[in-house]
Amino acid sequence: MAVTGHATQSGRHYDAIVVGLGAVGAATLCQLALRGARVLGIDRFAPPHDRGSSHGESRITRLAIGEGDSYVPLVQRSHAIWRELEARTGRTLLTQTGGLVLAPRDSAANHHGKPDFLRRTIACAERYGIRHEVLDAAGIRARYPQFALQGDEIGYFEPEAGFVRPEEAIAAQLDVARALGAEVHVGERVDAVEDPGHGGAVAVQTDTARYSATQVVVAAGPWLPDFLGAPARAAWQPDFEVYRQVMYWFDAPGAAADFAPGRLPIFIWMYGDAQEDYMYGFPSADPARPALKVATEQYAVTTTPGTLRREVGADEASAMYASRVAGRFPQVAPRALQTRACMYTVTPDRHFVVDTLPDAPNVWIASACSGHGFKHSAGLGEAIAAQLLGRPGGADLSAFRRPSRG
Ligand SMILES: Cc1cc2nc3c(=O)[nH]c(=O)nc-3n(C[C@H](O)[C@H](O)[C@H](O)COP(=O)(O)OP(=O)(O)OC[C@H]3O[C@@H](n4cnc5c(N)ncnc54)[C@H](O)[C@@H]3O)c2cc1C
Incomplete structure (x- = not known):
């Protein structure tokens, strides 16, 4: 695969072709179609699928973005777009459970490359007038007794946070795009x-x-590094790394109701200062299969889509339970009901990349969402579509351009 700087004679012509129909590509295709563009979306698999970065039932969404203010307009638009898509398609995409970001009071724990993530989140909520509360451990316990706290925690609580269903969101956007005349080749x-x-x-x-x-918009997710041609690779490739990440669903026998949406918020829990002293979690998105869904992040070992180990060992689930869940969720048992492996495509500063290629000015790269992309994807698709077509609207994407390389 390559992006190169010369073209030969071609067949059918489109206003835009979107390569890759995961979170970012499906959103971009849908938004281009909504604007009346003649578009083709192409995917090597049949999205929504479980081969890339956009599977596993749920993704956290929150409005106060500790990763940086440039993301706030994207996630705000995403929430609005998901509600519009729900009305159009009848699918359930966004579940607002409320969200907690938790850390010990004296901690300045880093998350997604940003130091003091909890206070950055609170400051962002204040700047943007996002509804929130700051709770002490007693306040958190009173509301959410599922969490076994040390007593020195503070928690940022955002009532509009929750989770989005990645497979449903992708399917809804592809349905809408097709209904508007987009061609979708899987x-x-x-x-x-x-x-x-x-x-x-x-x-x-x-x-x-x-x-x-x-x-052309290339939204190839973890395939992006081997997709780029030689000149772009020289300029960009060292910036992208792909990491295997694992999601776990643990049983909560006898306490299923406490781990349902509405009773459990989504959460980001930085219980220590080290990067690995961390987990995030969800209520189960499937009422028929109540569970606590949790994950953490690893940046020690890289992978590729071709070599990713998709099976998750029983030893991995045991280690996850012992190191993070045990003692913090007393109602949750060691039995993993389900496990899934997935991939993050990460840049060193953990920011997104949305830019045209240095040697191919009509080819956009829109990806490398560094493990926090789903919540922004619908707004990102809207902004890319507006810019591509030279139309007004859409969030400002200038923060996601690559610095020019001399
Ligand atoms: C375990 C895990 C948990 C996460 N949790 C969160 C969260 O809680 N909140 C959040 O906001 N984000 C989260 N993320 C991040 C988010 O899911 C990703 O940023 C997002 O899904 C990336 O989407 P993408 O479109 O870039 O990639 P993908 O969804 O992987 O899409 C890329 C697509 O390109 C296609 N493709 C690749 N090469 C070709 C080719 N040559 N020809 C045709 N098609 C091709 C692939 O088949 C694929 O469909 C998480 C990610 C993981 C892995």
């Missing part, structure tokens, strides 16, 4: 994207056909 792999420069049409070569488009 099971077709893009092998090359060729931009002649100087405003010429971009050619997209797949394993079965060749197309041309005025502009």
